[in-house]
Amino acid sequence: MSRVYLNGEYLPKDGATISVDDRGFLLSDGLYEVTPAYRGRLFRMEQHMRRLQHGLAVLRIEYDLSGLPEMHDRLISDNGLEAEDVAIVYLQITRGVAQRTHHFPPAGTRPTVYAFAQAFHRPGEARWARGYEAITVPDRRWARVDIKSIGLLPNVLAQQAAVDAGVEDALFVKDGVALEGSHNNVFAVLDGVVTTHPATHAILHGISREYVIELARAQGLPVEERPVLLDEMRGADEIFFTGTTTEVRPTVRLDGEPVGNGKVGPVARALYEAFKEGTRAAAVAS
Ligand code: PDD
Secondary structure, eight states, X not given: OOEEEETTEEEEGGGOOOOTTBHXXXXXXXXXXXXXXXXXXXXXXXXXXXXXXXXXXXXXXXXOGGGHHHHHHHHHHHTTOTTOSEEEEEEEEEOOBOSOOSSOOOTTXXXXXXXXXXXXXXXXXXXXXXXXXXXXXXXXXXXXXXXXXXXXXXXXXXXXXXXXXTOSEEEEEETTEEEEESSSEEEEEETTEEEEOOSSTTSOOXXXXXXXXXXXXXXXXXXXXXXXXXXXXXXXXXEEEEETTTEEEEEEEETTEESTTSSOOHHHHHHHHHHHHHHHHHHHHO
């Protein structure tokens, strides 16, 4: 059985329980992070912690993050994941356990901190090379989706719509703009320019998104961060999603229509190869 972390303790998952008064359970009053580890080495942990720190500050949840890297490392080793090509650590911090009120609980209420680690299985090369499909869904989320809130109901419904449609990804669209996926960011290649929505309040500032932008620039590809209209997306040479549990995933059909020539394009291919190589190198170097 996997071992998890809960409020300072490392426990078998079966032994980890939380109160029904937890504000995460009652009110979705909390945040989460998902950090990848390549061959047991956490990748871009500082960036993940910076994003978490920002979210905690906005929500005014007080928690000292300094012990989290060590805790993540321990979960990876306690679960025998050091040799996995890719593993992920899921971390959740809620405002803690208190009698239900909409306003904050009394000062001194301790946040609930829970984490688990598990292997992540990359798709095989042949599967990836066939490409993936996506549908568009209206974005009815709140106005601060840069905060990695555990309140994910619109994301759940969007991803279920994708599953119901027999496709892999759901693309949120608001006011004609293609923003991001239900659990990943989105890029379009438009006349050779690698284009993605700017890191505003309207998208999550994906750590993979940032990394892929760096990889594209390092390859000399032009990159532009600007809102992309859905109409432009539909005419893109290529579309791909990025994320911790997505890496780089090319979309060959959007709403049933082929993207570009309907095949995985060279930019997605080059960036996926660079992504795999970069994370492999980081695992060896650190
Ligand atoms: N999802 N956009 C949304 C809405 C997300 O939920 C995520 C991550 C991303 C990509 O962020 P990153 O590159 O830092 O993983 C973009 C995580 C993996 C999840 O919900 O499981």
